[in-house]
Structure formats: structure tokens, C-alpha cells
Amino acid sequence: MAYPYRHDKEVRVLSEGFGDPAARTVEGWKRYGGYQGIARALEIGRDATIDEVKNSGLRGRGGAGFPTGLKWSFMPKDSGRPHYMLCNADESEPGTFKDREIIRWTPHQLIEGCLVGSYAIGASHCYIYLRGEFFETTNVLARALEEAYEKGLVGRDIMGSGVDIDMTLHVGAGAYICGEETGLMNSLEGRRGEPRIKPPFPAAVGAFGMPSTINNVETLAATPHIVRHGAQWYRQWGTEKSPGTKLFCVSGHVNRPGNYELPLGFPMMELIEDICGGMRDGKALKAVIPGGSSVPIMSADDCRSCTLCYEGVEAAGSLLGCASVIVMDENTDIVKQVRRMAYFYAHESCGQCTPCREGTAWATRILRRIEDGLGTEDDLDTLIEISEQMTGTTICVLSDSLAMPIISSIEKFREDYLALIRRGERVGAA
Amino acid sequence: MSDVPFRNPGWAGNTGEFDLSEADVRGNAYAGERPLDGGHPSTSASYPFMLVARNPGAPLFEGPYQARFEKIRGRYPTARAALLPALNLAQEIRGHVSPETMDEVAALLGLSSAYVRGVATFYTMYNKRPVGRFLIQVCTNISCNLCGADEVLAAFLRHTDTELGDTSTDGNFTVVEAECLAACGFPTCVQINERYFEDVAAGDVPDILRRLTDELKGD
Numbered sequence: 199m200a201y202p203y204r205h206d207k208e209v210r211v212l213s214e215g216f217g218d219p220a221a222r223t224v225e226g227w228k229r230y231g232g233y234q235g236i237a238r239a240l241e242i243g244r245d246a247t248i249d250e251v252k253n254s255g256l257r258g259r260g261g262a263g264f265p266t267g268l269k270w271s272f273m274p275k276d277s278g279r280p281h282y283m284l285c286n287a288d289e290s291e292p293g294t295f296k297d298r299e300i301i302r303w304t305p306h307q308l309i310e311g312c313l314v315g316s317y318a319i320g321a322s323h324c325y326i327y328l329r330g331e332f333f334e335t336t337n338v339l340a341r342a343l344e345e346a347y348e349k350g351l352v353g354r355d356i357m358g359s360g361v362d363i364d365m366t367l368h369v370g371a372g373a374y375i376c377g378e379e380t381g382l383m384n385s386l387e388g389r390r391g392e393p394r395i396k397p398p399f400p401a402a403v404g405a406f407g408m409p410s411t412i413n414n415v416e417t418l419a420a421t422p423h424i425v426r427h428g429a430q431w432y433r434q435w436g437t438e439k440s441p442g443t444k445l446f447c448v449s450g451h452v453n454r455p456g457n458y459e460l461p462l463g464f465p466m467m468e469l470i471e472d473i474c475g476g477m478r479d480g481k482a483l484k485a486v487i488p489g490g491s492s493v494p495i496m497s498a499d500d501c502r503s504c505t506l507c508y509e510g511v512e513a514a515g516s517l518l519g520c521a522s523v524i525v526m527d528e529n530t531d532i533v534k535q536v537r538r539m540a541y542f543y544a545h546e547s548c549g550q551c552t553p554c555r556e557g558t559a560w561a562t563r564i565l566r567r568i569e570d571g572l573g574t575e576d577d578l579d580t581l582i583e584i585s586e587q588m589t590g591t592t593i594c595v596l597s598d599s600l601a602m603p604i605i606s607s608i609e610k611f612r613e614d615y616l617a618l619i620r621r622g623e624r625v626g627a628a
Numbered sequence: 629m630s631d632v633p634f635r636n637p638g639w640a641g642n643t644g645e646f647d648l649s650e651a652d653v654r655g656n657a658y659a660g661e662r663p664l665d666g667g668h669p670s671t672s673a674s675y676p677f678m679l680v681a682r683n684p685g686a687p688l689f690e691g692p693y694q695a696r697f698e699k700i701r702g703r704y705p706t707a708r709a710a711l712l713p714a715l716n717l718a719q720e721i722r723g724h725v726s727p728e729t730m731d732e733v734a735a736l737l738g739l740s741s742a743y744v745r746g747v748a749t750f751y752t753m754y755n756k757r758p759v760g761r762f763l764i765q766v767c768t769n770i771s772c773n774l775c776g777a778d779e780v781l782a783a784f785l786r787h788t789d790t791e792l793g794d795t796s797t798d799g800n801f802t803v804v805e806a807e808c809l810a811a812c813g814f815p816t817c818v819q820i821n822e823r824y825f826e827d828v829a830a831g832d833v834p835d836i837l838r839r840l841t842d843e844l845k846g847d
Contacts, residue, residue, distance in 0.1 A: 280705075292769045292808040330716070330753045331809055333822035366703050371712055372753030374807065388704075388711035390750040406705050449771035449812035456813045491770055522812070524771055538773050542807055548750075 203456045205473045209435055209443045211423050212416065213459040215304040222338060224345050227306035233351060235422025236313040240359045242425075247318045251421055253429035255441035259296075260286055260377075260414030261490065261520045263440075263508050266421070272401035273319040274409050282405045283316040283324040284386070284412040288370055288377040290329055291490035292542065293522030296445040297415035299457050301328075301335045304419070305342035309352065309365065311418030314425055316363045319411045323364045327382050330370045340367060374546035378594045379412045381548065392548045393594035414520075416445060435461035440507035440518075450525035451478045462507040469506065470525055481527035485611070489519020491539050492599030494606035495532075516606070532611045533618055536603055537565035543600040554597035557588040561604060573619045578608055682723030684758065688732050689714075693721060697736075707737050715748055724755035752807075760795040760802035762840050764788075765819040768805050771812035776830065780816040781805060783833040800844065801837070 204217075215221030215230050227233070239247040252267025273281060285308070289297040301308055308326070316324045328336050343365060346352040352365050368386055370376050376385040380394035383405045404410025420442065424432045433441045440462040446469060449455045453475030460469065470476070470483065477483060483498040488506070494516040496504070504514040511518040526535070544558035561584050564577050585601035592598070608615060689697040700713045714737060718729050725748055734744040748754050755763070764784055768777040781803070785792065788801040795802045811817035814826035818836075825836060 289810045290808055293771050293812050294808075295810045295812045295814075298810050329810070330751075331819055331824075334824065369713065369716060370753075371716065371751035373751050385712065386709060387706065388708035388747065390747050406709070447813060449815065450774045455815075487770075524774070524812075526774060530774065535770055535773065538768070538770055542769055545807060 203454050203458070205458060207464075207468075207473060208459050209461050210459055211443050212300060212304075212307065212419050212445060213457065215307065216299060216457070217303065221304050222306070222342060224306060224342075224349050224351065227304065230304075231426065232306050232422075233310055233357075235424075235426040236310050236317070236351075237357060239314050239317055239422075239425045240357065240361065244318055244320065247314065247425055250425050250429050251318070254424045254432040255429075255436075255439075256417065256420055256424060256432065257440065257508065258414055259416035259420070259444065259520060261291065261492070263518065266413065266417050269401075269413070270315070270318050270411060272399070273411055274401070275320070277409055280323065280406075280408050281319055281321040282408055282410040283312060283319060283321040284379075284382065284405055284410055285312050285315075285324065285326040285415060285418055286377060286379065286382055286412055287326055287328045287332070287335075287415045288382060289332075289415070290374045290377055291492065291520055291522060292539070293449055293487065293490045293524045294447050294520050295449075295522075296447050296457055296520070298332060298335050299445070300415055300419050301332075302338050305339045306346065307419045307422070308339070308415055309343060309346050310422045311415075311420070312365060313352065313356065313363055314421045315411065315413055315418050316365075317361060319409075321411070322362050323366070325366050325368050325386055325405065327368050327370060327376070327386055329376075330372050332369075336367060336369055343367065373548075374542075375548045375594070375596060378596070381594065382412065383410065390548070392550050395593055416520075437463040437505075437507045437509070439509050444506075444521050446506065447520075447522040448474050448525065449522070451481065451527040451530070452476065452525050453478055460506070463510060464506045466501050466504040466506050466523070469523065470501075474525075477525070477527055479527075481529065483525065484528045484530050485526045485532065487516075487524040487526075487603070488514075488521070489517050490522040491524070491542070491603065492595075493517040493519045494602045495536075495610060496606075497610045500610075517602075532607055532614045533565065533569050536607045537562065537569050539603055540565050540600055543596060547596060551592035551597070553588045553591045557584050557597055558600055560584055561588075561600065565604075568615060568618055571618060573615070575616070575619055577619070578612070578615055582608060682721075682758075682761070684722050684724065684726070686721050688718055688721065688729070689736065693717060701737075708739060711737060711739065711744065711747060712751070715744075715754055719754060724758050726756075758795070761800050761844065762802070762820050764801055764803045765806035765809070766803065767807070767809045767811075767815075767817045767819075769808040771808070772815040772817055775815035777816040779830040780818065780828055780833065783830040784818075784837075787833050787837050800841065 220226035248267055248270045256266045257263040258266055287297050312324045354362050356363055373391045375381045376391040378393045381391040385391035386405055400410045436442045443459050444462050446458050446460055458473050486496045486501050488511050496516050500514045508518045540562040544562045547554045547558050549555045564581055567573050581604055585604045588597035588601045701710045704710055714733050718733055719725050730744045730748050731741045734741045766781040784803045788796045790796045790803055793804055809817045809819055811826050816828045818825040818828045
């Protein structure tokens with residue numbers, strides 16, 4: 199089987215060009231229907247473009263799931279100030295690797311998405327914020343952007359429409375928190391990537407103090423398809439509340455990890471057993487994190503009837519997030535993995551808010567102690583208490599993101615913790 | 629560069645099941661080719677490109693770098709916004725961003741030294757002290773960790789004979805732990821300078837290090 203892995207049950211909207219190096223050129227991308235979405239947007243006008251995206255029910259793919267069309271409609275009309283479109287390509291949520299695939303295979307898909315978004319919100323400049331580690335990805339996108347400029351698809355008077363849209367790549371320098379929308383704006387402005395207090399919301403005061411909209415790579419990449427084929431076409435997939443298709447990034451203990459584009463509402467067990475070829479070495483499923491490390495952990499039982507859409511995963515006690523499914527088999531040491539996550543959040547905390555700065559580091563120390571066999575049962579209560587104090591008390595949701603896996607893992611895998619505390623034994627350790 | 633065929637685990641194709649060439653998957657046709665002048669004014673003239681040859685005492689933003697620096701400044705509505713790309717560029721030239729480099733960049737952009745130091749120390753990709761010719765960043769975050777990243781990290785440390793964060797005595801290798809590199813489906817992911825190495829197992833490590841050492845001989 200060829201990389202990227204393919205499966206018959208996939209629906210290829212965003213991933214159609216994956217695996218075809220020719221799709222990296224303007225000409226190659228046009229064979230996939232490229233640049234017809236922006237052409238139609240320019241034809242039907244701003245308001246109709248926003249309406250089309252609104253009616254499609256597209257929800258933000260960066261994790262929060264906020265309706266994209268609604269977000270665009272918050273932008274002021276005729277404010278007389280420059281508007282900015284920001285594309286969040288600072289992909290760094292553990293478990294997530296979809297944006298990198300979109301950009302390295304189909305850079306023009308993102309460029310076209312940025313054009314549609316910029317046009318809809320009346321922005322004449324779009325900044326694409328890429329994470330600093332993405333050297334190859336940035337290279338591919340830079341080449342594509344140069345070609346798009348040469349062909350008159352980006353820049354002055356795009357496609358002869360009289361609309362100006364400039365696009366700039368901005369490379370970050372390694373900070374998870376810059377994936378938070380206002381942290382990203384601060385970083386773009388040359389400041390520390392510390393999230394800002396909201397309100398004011400970005401649509402009023404965003405990048406460089408101007409009205410701005412920020413969208414994830416996958417969200418923007420989906421918009422040209424929606425504008426080109428219409429909202430109803432997009433709604434043929436997915437559920438009423440979660441229409442469309444989504445790239446699922448599957449990692450961990452499965453036979454075929456990778457990116458799979460599936461309609462939302464797809465059964466989780468079918469994804470693991472069929473699409474990803476089942477568990478590695480025929481082991482049993484222990485736990486799944488369905489949306490990147492920042493969401494509650496699900497036990498194997500929670501997964502049985504879970505469907506992968508925003509409301510389906512919520513009903514199963516977790517969140518879809520950015521659909522990064524991390525699969526763990528029976529030999530997984532949950533305490534170690536939660537400790538590793540806690541270390542990550544402690545490392546990446548920007549340090550503005552006390553509950554996060556102190557809480558993430560404190561939780562890491564306690565988890566490390568439990569892992570070393572020196573914990574007590576009181577430590578679990580302390581962890582829960584810290585986690586509760588880290589929820590909803592800070593500017594951004596970074597500390598909430600650690601609280602969720604800690605609380606859920608203690609609820610669902612208390613035995614793993616207790617075994618380490620009582621006997622110093624690791625559950626599952628081979 | 630040596631002619632020895634090298635099974636690069638740096639792309640998701642090392643199991644022999646794939647019918648795309650490495651160049652197709654990795655986009656090598658593009659990578660590493662970045663022209664010194666930085667290409668189109670809108671595209672990034674400031675990739676965090678890590679040259680193997682470094683010169684910590686080199687003048688900042690002279691010669692071809694002057695044009696790139698001017699290009700960066702022209703891309704943003706404020707001078708402050710050029711700070712991150714300018715620091716990237718400084719690191720490309722000098723290999724790390726010392727406090728003195730921060731002060732120089734501050735003067736060039738009309739910002740205060742304290743401000744620039746505050747920003748530069750916020751971001752992990754700025755090396756605050758000199759690193760080896762190859763900076764080896766092993767992802768040990770959850771997805772890679774589930775698939776044996778700890779062993780890969782241990783193998784790199786053992787074969788380079790260094791401690792975490794230290795540089796080997798020959799000045800070639802610095803091994804550090806990295807947070808998620810967004811290649812979770814291809815564990816373990818290791819970033820060496822600007823290159824991603826995917827699907828790395830502990831057994832691949834000697835091969836990778838040998839190849840890197842060979843690259844140095846070719847220079």
C-alpha cells in the first residue's frame with residue numbers, strides 16, 4: 199500500500215491531492231478544480247460567500263469547533279481600517295499532523311482557502327503563521343506562493359477582479375502557546391506569545407490593532423470546496439450539527455497510523471479496527487485520546503459506541519478537538535503518559551497566569567513522584583484539586599487542557615495510579 | 629556528500645511498502661534550495677535554516693543578508709513585527725543568538741535591548757548558547773513516546789556520548805528533547821537541523837549519525 203495510506207471508506211475532499219507531487223504546482227492543482235472556489239467567490243460577492251460558508255455549517259477545525267461563517271460575519275463592514283486574515287499553521291497540539299500534510303501536498307489548497315477567507319472578510323493582507331520547525335513545509339508553501347504571485351492569483355488585482363490580496367508567510371520560533379489565537383497575534387507583532395485578555399475580540403482589535411479573523415489551515419482549505427460546490431453539497435456528509443468531512447490524525451498503537459479523511463459521525467471503533475488496520479500486535483485497546491492531548495482520556499468502554507463528531511464525542515465524555523486520535527494498547531503506562539503530557543504543558547505555559555504557571559509544574563512534580571513509586575493516595579486528591587483550580591481561571595485554556603486529561607485519567611484509570619502508589623508496580627508494564 | 633546509498637528513515641517510506649520516491653514524499657526538490665536573497669518579497673526570507681558551518685563572530689545582515697533583512701522589514705506594518713524573522717536570520721548566520729546578538733538586533737530595529745531579550749528568551753528555537761553542528765531534537769511527546777521515543781533518545785545520547793543538552797567533544801552533535809513536531813503518525817520523529825527524520829527506531833541511530841558525519845567530511 200502506498201503512502202499516504204488510503205482506504206475505500208475515505209471521502210476525499212481535502213485529501214484528494216495527497217500523494218500526487220504534481221498537485222504542488224498551479225497547473226497540477228487546477229486539474230483538481232483548483233482556483234475555481236475563489237473564482238466563484240469573486241463572482242457571487244462577499245456576503246454571499248459568507249452565507250455559503252455559514253449555511254454549510256463548517257466548524258473550525260483547530261479544536262474549538264466554532265462555526266466559521268459566523269466568525270467571518272463578526273468582521274465589521276466598511277470600517278475604513280485595514281483588515282487582516284490570519285491563518286494558524288502553528289500546528290503543535292500533540293497528536294496532530296494534518297496541517298503539515300495539507301500544506302506539503304496541496305499548498306495551493308491553503309493559498310486558495312486564504313484567498314476566499316481574505317476576500318470574505320474584506321482583508322487585503324493575509325499572514326500565514328507557520329511553526330518554526332516546519333522548514334520543509336514552509337519551503338513547499340513558499341514555492342507555491344511565488345508561483346501563485348507570478349500567475350496573478352495572489353497580489354494586486356487577483357484574477358483580474360480588481361481585488362488586492364497580499365499574502366505573507368511568517369515563521370514562528372517554537373512556542374506551543376502561539377497556536378492560541380491571541381498568542382499568535384502577539385507573536386506575529388514581534389512580542390512574547392502571551393495570549394491576550396478577551397474582550398476585545400480579534401474581530402474588533404486583532405493583529406496590529408486592526409480587525410482580524412484567524413482560522414486553522416484545515417478550515418480555510420475546506421472553504422474553496424464549499425464555495426465552489428455549494429453548502430448543500432458539503433452537507434451530504436457528516437451530521438446535522440457537524441457537517442462535512444474531517445481529517446483524522448491517528449497515531450499510537452495501530453497498524454496503519456496516518457491521516458484519514460472521513461465524514462464526521464464516523465464510528466470510532468471502525469476507524470481503529472478497519473481503517474487503521476486494528477491494534478498493533480493484536481493487543482487489546484486500553485484508552486483513546488480523541489482530540490489531541492488537551493481533551494479527556496476515554497477508556498475502551500467509552501469508545502465502543504462513540505461516533506466521531508463534535509456532539510458524539512461530547513456524549514462519550516470527551517471532546518473532538520482537532521480529531522487527533524491517539525490510540526493506546528493494554529500495555530500502556532497511563533501514569534507515565536499523563537506525566538509526559540503534564541511536563542509538556544508545564545514547559546509550554548507562557549507564565550502569565552498563576553494557576554497555570556504554578557499548577558502545571560506542581561502537577562508534573564506530583565505525577566513524577568507517583569511514577570517513581572513515592573506517591574500517596576492523598577496525591578490523587580491534590581491533583582484533582584489543582585486541576586479544578588486550573589479550570590476556567592486563566593486567560594487562555596492551556597491549563598484547562600492539562601486539567602482534563604488529569605481528572606479523566608484519575609477517574610478512569612484510578613487502579614493504575616493506586617497500583618503504583620501501593621506497590622510501586624506499573625500496570626501494563628511488560 | 630558521500631555516494632553511499634542511505635536508507636533515510638526521514639520520511640514515511642522506510643518499510644518498502646511505498647511506491648513514491650523519497651523526493652516525492654519529502655519534497656526534496658524544494659527543500660534546502662532556498663536562495664540566499666530569500667525569493668519573493670512576500671514569502672519568508674527567514675526560515676530557521678541551520679547552516680552546518682557557523683560563524684558566531686560574523687557581521688549581522690551584511691552582503692546578501694542585507695537584502696533579506698530589508699525584505700523582512702518591508703513585510704510588516706510595524707518594525708517590532710520584524711523581530712522574530714530578524715532573530716531567525718541572525719541565528720542562521722551565527723548558529724545561536726547570544727545576548728550580544730540580541731542587542732545588535734535591538735539596535736537595528738530601534739527596540740530596547742531588554743525588550744528583545746525578553747522576547748528572544750520566550751521562544752525555544754533560539755539557541756541561547758552555541759550548539760553542535762547538528763542539533764538533534766528527539767520528540768518524546770505522547771504519540772512518539774507510546775512508540776518508543778525514550779529508547780531513541782537514549783540511543784542518540786549513547787552513540788554521541790553526550791548528556792541531554794550538551795554538545796559532543798568534537799562539536800558535531802547536540803541532543804535535546806523536543807515537544808511534539810507534528811509528525812505523530814510517523815513515530816519517532818527527530819528533527820536534525822532543519823530536516824525531519826520520521827519513523828526512527830533506536831536501531832536506525834548509528835546509521836543516521838554516520839551519514840551526518842559523512843556530510844561534514846564532504847564540506
